[in-house]
Amino acid sequence: MDHSRKMIAGLGSLALAAAGTVAFATSALASGSVTVGITTALSGPIAELGQTGLQAIELAAADANAKGGVLGKQVKVVSADSNLSPATGATNVRNFILDNHAVAIFGPVSSAVAVAEEGVAAKYKTPIFFSTSNDVKLATTNYTKYMFQVVPDTHMEPAAVARYLADAVGKKHITIATITPDYSFGRDTVASFLKSLKADGVNYTVKAQETPKLGASQYTSYIAALIAAHPDYTFMGQFGGDLVTLTKQAEGFGFFKHTKPMAMYGRAQLKALKGKVPAGAIAWDRAPFWAMKGPGMEKFSEAYNAKYHEWPSAWAVMGYTAFETWAQGVEKAHSFNGDKVSAALSGATIKTIRGPITLRACDHQGDVGEYVGTIAAKVNPKYGFQTYAHSKLIPAKDIILSCKITTAEQPKS
């Protein structure tokens, strides 16, 4: 065997080794208990999203078990790392269902992984809940009746930001630059944002569009190009650690003195940036606990903080909601059967810590809005990070795609 063959064989071995780094908790369908599985990113650059989602689902299961369980049965949670790989995610779902007898699946961070997991869950007629991945394809071209989404999709989120900006600038002409990761989520988000701006009648000109790779560690050349463009507003599609890196490096150039940044500043980024997020920046988050009113949210955030010694991320809030959705579906169906739970949830309104959520019968997309606001100048002393000074919920009815549009793209069979 020559060197190149050995190398190919070696890389194949490495790939298999990576796929095999999944560890399952031992569990089986025992009398008096049922199992649910969560397969998500638990390692790598976006592990924080998956980990906090998992923690919230475990908390939700513990809360349900303390109240006597779901339909009288204690709920066990098994988890596995999807390694950001569609193949691994699909394998995890299959193993959960066949080996652990899981009666429901909670999905991943990456939409590419979610698509793979959605297909396997449907094959085994098992409900799957998406609380972080949000590609609109999950409820359209890849739709199955076992899928439920309690997160604003890739159309709703940028549409909400566009609506907020439209309200802020009125008829004034503005210039915009965009910088977003070079993959489908980033490109789709920017395209949807600009399309929504046009639909909302905003008079704008795009001055520059940059697409650094996902997980980039150096943005200086991109920032230099943005500075040369002199935009009034800069839409930053980065998220997680990428947004922290971009903000730190752009701040060093004084870039934010000349443009108003717009980005998805959530709990983790606000905490990591330690009060250095530019005050007045337009920010959005899918479920910022500090902006969401109601005793349910307050109780949840305090309980989460007490258990994990940190305030919940949006991924945690939505993970908890996903569990609530499944549990109420089971109660409504009086069964753990996937077909019955799916039928019970389709079109149903669920009571959650975020308030009531209706899952549309046409595509199982929850009518969840997006929170958009501006970054406060000072760190909130209770939470230890900047929150939003002014935030408003852009309601789902203003940004959700119509059932006519989504069903037209769904598989016909």
Add this chain to the structure above:
Amino acid sequence: MNLQVIVIEGLSAMTTAASLFIIAAGLSLIFGALRVINVAHGTLYMYGAYFMATLFAASGSGWLFWVGLLVAPLFVAAIGAIAEVTLLRRVYERDHLVQLLVTYSLFLILSDLALRFWGTASLSANQPPSLSGAAMVGGVMFPAYDLFVIGCAVAMGLALWALLGRTMLGWKIRAAVEDPETLAASGTNVKRLFTLVFAIGSGLAGFGGAVIAPLQSVDPGMGQSVIVSAFIVAVIGGLGSIAGAAIGATLIGIVEAVGIFYLPSWAPAFIFVAMIVVLAVRPVGLMGQKLGY
């Protein structure tokens, strides 16, 4: 393109080049002396960054930055030395496939340990107050910390040049590459020398992580994302050549900056195009030498 834009684009390219060189230099040093492709190098870099971020989280004090710059490389060098003695020493005589699997295993083990110790949340290290502002260069405002990174890369390059070319240790390292048996016969403990080289290479990774930490998010994926760029730089420059790593990093920095300015949507691909062109013209890299196997 006016003069101000040229200055800012030029400095940005140099910052990118400096960051890449800081990471790739240790990788190249280890390959040059030990002929080992260290896949775990990015993880060692991550440990340097975590060390710096942890130091800041514990104190929040600016002067600890300078302590971190000194201690982080030593901390990571110690990890590297332990890994060399316990794992890598046993596979020097084996083929590259085995070495690749061993360093990949090391990458997985170190990544998992970091995840357990530091968790999944992003950490952050502040810049020291003396370097946190902007400086005027050629009539444009440029981050002082970025200039510091460029300075660190130049200092590192000069230090490595002096180490390898002007000291007895450097002479022994070069002799060990050419003929380890003869070097051992002359009374040098080659095993200890290899441990030292691996520790120095690891320490450089740790230093890189500590320097770069205030510029970016410190999270579990940072080692993975950087290792590919470091390999591209090392391959373009010629694996094993420190001067090659410097030239490769500069080339990538310039190609990326020009690409971003003129064809932004294609910019990420330009780096790979540059690598393909260099390897097509000179398969051993710009400053590389054909290996004797």
